[in-house]
Amino acid sequence: DTGVSQNPRHKITKRGQNVTFRCDPISEHNRLYWYRQTLGQGPEFLTYFQNEAQLEKSRLLSDRFSAERPKGSFSTLEIQRTEQGDSAMYLCASSLRGGDAGSVGYTFGSGTRLTVV
């Protein structure tokens, strides 16, 4: 198990273009989370899935953002018509719901850094 994998690591795009990021969680983890981290701030929750079901979405997730986890394994986060304000690090994390509190917890990926020019 190599942990949570995110691709690409970096993405530079022109304003107005669409971008898609991928997250591969730890294989046995049934919950998957997306966070956004802007410069100098802590991560902010965007959305999360339990298996393939999207259970919660933050108000930060405008209608230009969509996330999927079609088979309950990997997830994609798409941003349509990117704006400069979308420039941030997008972090993915996975966890096991109901796992023992002392042994199972969040694992974060290294993130995808998006720059909109």
Add this chain to the structure above:
Amino acid sequence: AQSVTQPDIHITVSEGASLELRCNYSYGATPYLFWYVQSPGQGLQLLLKYFSGDTLVQGIKGFEAEFKRSQSSFNLRKPSVHWSDAAEYFCAVGPYNQGGKLIFGQGTELSVKP
């Protein structure tokens, strides 16, 4: 409202000196508290976590944190800082069942001078 406050945006300590990073939280239910560290351009690494039991918890890299319910605080400490500890530190709070979203503070950047 649920929130985490890290009052210190940036702290500089000398190598070998002790360190304390402050964290205050506001959370409706019994909180599950975390400290994470982030090196530049990297993801988050868990240092330690606390839900119940002994209010002084030990983590990796020689860090420890103390939970004080009366003060709604969960401060991170290290007796002797190493240059490699320079990084951004985040306090977070979440629900106990390990599967909920985390609420993060804005972070404290630690610089270590020789």
